[in-house]
Structure formats: structure tokens, C-alpha cells
Amino acid sequence: MPTTWHVLGAGSLGTLWATRLARAEVPVRLIVRDAARLQAYGVAGGLTLVEHGESQCYPVPAETPDSGEPINRLLVACKAYDAEQAVARVAPRLAPGAELILLQNGLGSQDAVAAQVPQARCICASSTEGAFRDGDWRVIFAGHGYTWLGDAGHPVAPIWLDDLDAAGIPHQWSTDILTRLWRKLALNCAINPLTVLHDCRNGGLQDHHCEVATLCGELTELLERCGQPAAAEDLQSEVERVIHATAANYSSMYQDVNHRRRTEISYLLGHACKVASRHQLNLPHLNQLQQRLRTHLHSLGLPSD
């Protein structure tokens, strides 16, 4: 009997994964927040994936967190700030030897989740795929990319990577997943907050070269101090390359603010500043950036954590 994938969070990435697994006839079940959401889902009749302009509805079965069935494999597809609480609600259902795949961007939420479920194996992911919702239970597959998966405490790849092959989810097992997560966090810290504060696309940061370079210098210091020298290598040139390559795009944080959604600041810039302070490292520009961003979010009436 193949193992069922439970997908916690029917948002952009959760839907993107659930629909592709379902399309490949891999058993998958969706966990929605509560009975009201389950009822709304029942009315919709399934999850819709829009790819290359074509939409297809997949009737993925769904349940609430307190449904009784044991969970062996759980894809956590909530935002970083929701992950810990969401997992806590299903923790009693985890079977011995259960595995969690954590899709959250940034750092901090993965450790918080792992602490909730010491009996389970937690696998972290870093994804460059892009998807967004244009309605309830409907997701547009906007950017093809790659997902790196890894377990910092255990280098052996799980057998279920075969399911991802079958589902056409481009992925690679990574034995240095923490390096990847830190590198992405550093890129996000150097780019995303400035796009919000300067109200610009990524390419607009080409006019703020000095500010970007100063932040890259401090982020490099931080990565080296916290045992991530590989993530620090040539950071500034990669940040400049990404700014150039994605010049026409709005950063994910810009889009969150623009849609008046809570940002993941605490797991990006907030995490960087917290770790710097833990290492007694003085990074004035990074701290000032966090302060400016928090003030800005507050002024817009958005959560600043």
C-alpha cells in the first residue's frame, strides 16, 4: 500500500503539490483549518491548478486536523508564522516514524516545528517554484523552478522522492540544506525589504547599489560568524545577479505588503538580526533596516512581526 501524503495548508504551494501528486495517482489528502473550510471545499469540489493557461480540477479528499486517521507523511504548506501552531494541531495523529516536509521560507519556523514533534523526522525544503492563488482553492503555477530537500541531522534520502519523480515535481536531495536556506534567507534580506521601502520592482534596486552592497557586507559577516561560510561566498555578486535576472518582478515581500498580507519578516530579517545578536555581532545597517521595515508595516496597519 503506498503511503498517503497529508497536505497541511491548501494555499499556493500546498495546492501546487497536492494537485501534481493527485495527477500522478499518488494518494494525497488535504487538511483544512476547520469544519467551515471543509464545507466550503466540499462545495468547490476540488483543487484547481492553472498551468499554461489551462485549468484542471482535482477532487483531492479533504479533512480537518481532528480527523482520526494516522499521518505518516505530512507536507507542511503553511506560512512560516502559522506552521508551529498548525502542526501542533495534528501532532497527536503522527504515526511512529512519521516524516514532515517543511516548505517554509526563511529560518526559525523549522526548529519550532521540530520541537513540537520530537518523534518525527523533519525534512526542510527550499523552493524556487512560484505559485499564487487567484481564488479560493485555485492556484496559478506562475514560475517553474526547483525544490531542494534535506535533513540537517540525517543525510540519507527518503524513498518517497520517487513520488516526486512520478508527480513531475523537480527536486534534488541536498546534504547541505542549511546552507541553501541561509543563502536564500540572505538573498531575501538583501532584496525584499528594500523593494518594500523603495516601493520598487527588484530591478529598481540597481539605483540603490551602495545600500545593497552595505547589507551584503553585513550579511556575509553574519553567515561567516554563524558557521555558514559556503552560504556567504560571493553573496554580493549573486544578489546583483538576482536583481538583474528578476528586474521586472516584484519581490514576494513586496507582493505580500501590496495585498495587505502579513509578511514573513520574523523568519527572514528578524531571524538574521536575532542570530546576529545571539553571536554578539553588531550589524547596524541590518538592524536599522529591520526597524525601518517594522515602522513602515506598522504605518500601513500591517503586523510588524
Ligand code: NAD
Ligand atoms: P499561502 O498563504 O498561499 O498558503 C498557506 C495556507 O495555509 C493557507 O491556505 C492557510 O489558510 C493555511 N493554513 C494556515 N494555518 C493553517 C492551519 N492551522 N490548518 C490548516 N491550514 C492552515 O502560502 P504559500 O504562498 O503557499 O506559502 C507557504 C510557504 O511556502 C511560505 O513560507 C512561503 O514563503 C513559501 N514559498 C512560497 C512560494 C510561492 O510561490 N507561493 C514559493 C516558495 C516558497
Ligand code: KPL
Ligand atoms: O526569492 C525571492 C523573493 O522575492 O522572495 C527573490 C526573487 C530571490 C528576491 O529576494
